[in-house]
Amino acid sequence: xxxxxxxxRCALSEMRRVLxxxxxxxxxxxxxxxxxxxxxxxxxxxxxxxVEHSPDRFTLENCASQLSRCFSDLRLDRYEDSLVVxxxxxxxxxxxxxxxxxxxxxxxxxxxxxxxxxxxxxxxxFRITKDAGIFECMRREPS
Numbered sequence: 021x022x023x024x025x026x027x028x029r030c031a032l033s034e035m036r037r038v039l040x041x042x043x044x045x046x047x048x049x050x051x052x053x054x055x056x057x058x059x060x061x062x063x064x065x066x067x068x069x070x071v072e073h074s075p076d077r078f079t080l081e082n083c084a085s086q087l088s089r090c091f092s093d094l095r096l097d098r099y100e101d102s103l104v105v106x107x108x109x110x111x112x113x114x115x116x117x118x119x120x121x122x123x124x125x126x127x128x129x130x131x132x133x134x135x136x137x138x139x140x141x142x143x144x145x146f147r148i149t150k151d152a153g154i155f156e157c158m159r160r161e162p163s
Contacts, residue, residue, distance in 0.1 A: 023077060023078040032087065036090035041159060043158070044157065044158055044159075045156075049152070049155075050152050053151045055149065057146070061139075080153045088157075091157035091158060092159075098153035101152075102150055104145045107140075108133055108136040108146075111146050112136065
């Protein structure tokens with residue numbers, strides 16, 4: 021959950037400090053394509069702002085550079101998967117459950133359901149990308 025840490029550089033330095041020489045850190049995080057279909061769906065409604073993908077965010081695509089400041093021998097084990105939903109109301113409920121992460125425009129629930137139903141008609145399911153992974157790295161020795 022390092023993407024929630026405000027001073028990641030300090031946190032990683034402290035993790036390195038408390039690990040014994042040769043100790044390993046496992047850092048799990050999400051990729052930028054996580055929930056891409058939900059972002060696209062909500063963007064069609066207008067007035068929706070997806071989560072910002074700033075360069076300093078801790079994602080699968082950029083965390084190696086952050087981890088490599090304190091750790092060596094980085095290895096990524098990426099877990100690409102998707103959530104397959106076959107009922108429109110479950111997709112609506114899923115998006116609602118993420119209320120802290122998303123801003124929902126007024127009346128979005130009524131507007132989003134037909135979009136989901138169209139997708140279900142065409143594909144027999146609504147797929148939501150999970151895109152997650154874990155980095156394994158070793159405590160770097162001082163040079």
